[in-house]
Amino acid sequence: MKKLLTVLLAVLMVMALAGCNSNKPEPAPAPTEETTAAEGSVLNIWTWNTEFWEFLGEYYADEIVDEYTLKKGDVTIKRTTYPSDGGAYQDALDAALLNQANAAADEKVDLFLAEADYIIKYTNSDATMDVKSIGVTDFSNTYKYTVEAASDANGVVKGVSFQCCPSAIIYRRSIAKDVLGTDDPAEVQAAIDSWEKFDAVAAQAKEKGYYMINTTNATFRIYSNNTTSPWVKDGKLNIDAAIEAWMDQSANYAENGYTAYTSNLWGDEATSEMFATGKTMCFVGPAWYFNFCMGNAQDAEKGCFGDWAICQGPQAHFWGGTWMLAATGTDNPTMVADIMNTFINNEEVCSKLVSEKMQFSNNQKVNNKFAADASYGNAFLGGQNDTAVFAELAKNIKFQNVTAYDQLCNEGLQTYFQQYLDGEVDRDTAINNFKDYIRTTYPSVTVE
Amino acid sequence: MAKQNTAVKNKSISYARWGYIFIIPFFIVYAIFTLYPQILTVYNSFFEYYRDGLTVVGPRFVGLQNYKTLFEPGAAGYVPIFKYLGNTVWLWLLGAVPQFLIAMMLALFFTSTRLNIKGQQFFKSVIYMPNLIMASCFAMLFFSLFSQVGPVNQFLVSSGAISTPINFLGMQVTVQTLIALMNFLMWFGNTTILLMAGIQGIDESMFESARLDGSTSTQVFFNITMPLLMPIFIYVFITSMIGGIQMFDVPQVLTNGKGIPNNTSTTLIMYLNQFLGISKNYGMAGAVSVLLFIVTAILSIFVFRTIRADNK
Structure with missing residues (x-):
């Protein structure tokens, strides 16, 4: 019995050792005669959600094999996904990119997605490559800021975005009618076109038993996108006046009950306000917000599809956006370039993104066509032509004051400041806790 | 021959x-x-070694600088590692005290020949069950249950017990209680089974003779069960303490890694994890680990000695 046990244990340990080996790249299969193209048979895409992946499956691939695999010709497209929250995606991606040179051809990152909050970290590194060198050269129809955002300090373009992300106030028509007496976008816009007016409407909404915003974090991006200085300036953590203004507004809204919650924008609390039973008048976000993140509002039973409309709101801003970057060392450069070109220059695909997916595409020609089309309307927004609104807003987008540290600074400040809004700590403590968080997270950033 | x-x-x-x-x-x-x-780990703790974006900084030998940094007060005015050590011990005690009391009680009930409880196997399986769930899943479950729009608040509001939802995951008292509750639920079954094994290992004739001599249950417990159970009890206690010092997954998931509120539920390992996050700061993380190792070793020796000394 004991011998048996010993043998069993030994076998288990050997298996454990073997298990550790399985992460190592297996030798790439020798290219067969059929795949004569010098390019790899597997294209690896890294993402933090499934938004782009779904478009890729629908408009680019020949076949959707399963949730993580697509087929295009002879090439298998594989998805690797990590959640964005807390920097988990960046973390895993960094490790993969640093190991890129050692990875087997089929394991190499070929194309990865990045957000505005940290894209600069990748564009300013050797991990990404000049997309013009692989055949993405026509940027005549894309929005200028999307190209600037994907360029390094010397102006070399490293990727493209499939969307343009001017952000708007997304309001409930029925609640706006009750509070303001109108749900017409132009009239609602006139009522909230400055922060003073926005606050005044918030007070009106409260009197009627509504909330102005679903969570104090909803307006964060409007402020943070209108800063005059970056989060990290000369190596030091810097809290801009616009961020201070957001903190003031949040304190005011939490104290007066103008906000439904103070919690995380993506949490169950904040999103529950999107149901028909919700009491919130305004949400904030670009096209991807209402098409990808407002599932509760689109819910067939509990939602309120069609009871929405958009307008610019108090300050022009953009929010997020997903860029595709070409990873240095990719063994599928032709297909990488083909995917990029498809999503910025293929008018048929871009048109479908707008008409079928409620996207605001990164092709001005296509967007302008929809904007000018009087018969086009978005059913979710009660027939409003959202593309026309966004086309106007897109003119005001400035890509400025960005650093590689933005994601965790943005997330961290909101989390730590919420504790003040919830009455658990005083305001200084909340900010100091945030500073300590940054000090621990980024050794290269000086915190005073 | x-x-x-x-x-x-x-x-x-x-x-x-x-x-x-x-x-x-x-x-x-x-x-x-x-x-x-x-x-x-010990070696790395003497180096400046981290990533800034995709650039690897170091490794550069800095002597004891990492340890010095660790003991510097932060912007909030306290030395983080001291506060987190305090949190860790407090959170462990909150869960461990009821865990040991209940486990000891259950172990006594189950092993008592006088009570002779039926269906022991069933109860043993049931109380051990929570331990089979991954701690992170368990925490995620509680996160959903106790959110402001979660079932617990829905039930409390609809039953009229409260008028507005309670922010369970935003207040120190409730967050710490939930963490303790989860640790208790996950580990009391394990402790019960270990203690039962210990009690069953005691010669039954000891109990019988004590009973014949007219001892009360209390006397039997303090004069026979406890002293003879001591070796097992020390083992269970020390493993629980070491587990407690390494507490991570439950508070990490429940507070999304931020030790909400005011870092009152940030444990030492969560602090370590912050260093190992996006910047992979092996130097500082190494220093935290080494300190943690020393603290664990000292506590273990201390507890071992005192319990042994009492026993003599």
Whole structure:
């Protein structure tokens, strides 16, 4: 019995050792005669959600094999996904990119997605490559800021975005009618076109038993996108006046009950306000917000599809956006370039993104066509032509004051400041806790 | 005769050799996956070694600088590691005290020949169940249950017990209570089973003779059960304490890694994890690990000694 046990244990340990080996790249299969193209048979895409992946499956691939695999010709497209929250995606991606040179051809990152909050970290590194060198050269129809955002300090373009992300106030028509007496976008816009007016409407909404915003974090991006200085300036953590203004507004809204919650924008609390039973008048976000993140509002039973409309709101801003970057060392450069070109220059695909997916595409020609089309309307927004609104807003987008540290600074400040809004700590403590968080997270950033 | 003895002796030596051969795999695995990383951790703690974006900074030898940094007060005015050590011990105690009390009680009930509880196997399985769930899943479950729009608040509001939802995951008292509750639920079954094994190992005749002599249950517990259970009890206590110092997954998931509110539920390992996040700060993380190792070692020796001394 004991011998048996010993043998069993030994076998288990050997298996454990073997298990550790399985992460190592297996030798790439020798290219067969059929795949004569010098390019790899597997294209690896890294993402933090499934938004782009779904478009890729629908408009680019020949076949959707399963949730993580697509087929295009002879090439298998594989998805690797990590959640964005807390920097988990960046973390895993960094490790993969640093190991890129050692990875087997089929394991190499070929194309990865990045957000505005940290894209600069990748564009300013050797991990990404000049997309013009692989055949993405026509940027005549894309929005200028999307190209600037994907360029390094010397102006070399490293990727493209499939969307343009001017952000708007997304309001409930029925609640706006009750509070303001109108749900017409132009009239609602006139009522909230400055922060003073926005606050005044918030007070009106409260009197009627509504909330102005679903969570104090909803307006964060409007402020943070209108800063005059970056989060990290000369190596030091810097809290801009616009961020201070957001903190003031949040304190005011939490104290007066103008906000439904103070919690995380993506949490169950904040999103529950999107149901028909919700009491919130305004949400904030670009096209991807209402098409990808407002599932509760689109819910067939509990939602309120069609009871929405958009307008610019108090300050022009953009929010997020997903860029595709070409990873240095990719063994599928032709297909990488083909995917990029498809999503910025293929008018048929871009048109479908707008008409079928409620996207605001990164092709001005296509967007302008929809904007000018009087018969086009978005059913979710009660027939409003959202593309026309966004086309106007897109003119005001400035890509400025960005650093590689933005994601965790943005997330961290909101989390730590919420504790003040919830009455658990005083305001200084909340900010100091945030500073300590940054000090621990980024050794290269000086915190005073 | 003498010859035969030698033969027996030789035989036993060869058995011993086989013994060593059989345990070699363990030591190889231990050396590669535990000892080597441990040494590397100590080594790294003397270096500046992290990532800034995709640039690797260091490794550059900085002596004791990492340890010095660790003891500097932060912007909030306290030395983070002291506060987190306090949190860790407090959170462990909150869960461990009820855990030991309940587990001891259950172990006594289950092993009592006088009570002779039916269906023991069933109850043992049931109380052990929570331990089979991954701690992170358990925490995620509680996160959903206790959110402001979660079932617990829905129930409390609809039953009229409260008028507005309670922010369970935003207040110090409730967050710490939930963490303690989860740790308690996950571990009391395990402790019960270990203590039961210990009690069952005590000679039944001791209890019988005590009863014949007219001892009360209290007397039996303090004069027979506890002293004879001590070795097992010390083992369970120390493993629980070491587990407690390494507390991570439950508070990490429940507070999304931020130790909400005001870092009152940030544990030492969560602090360590912050260093190992996006900047992979092996230097500072190494320093935290080394301190943690020292603290664990001291506590273990201290507890071991005191309980042993009391026992004598």
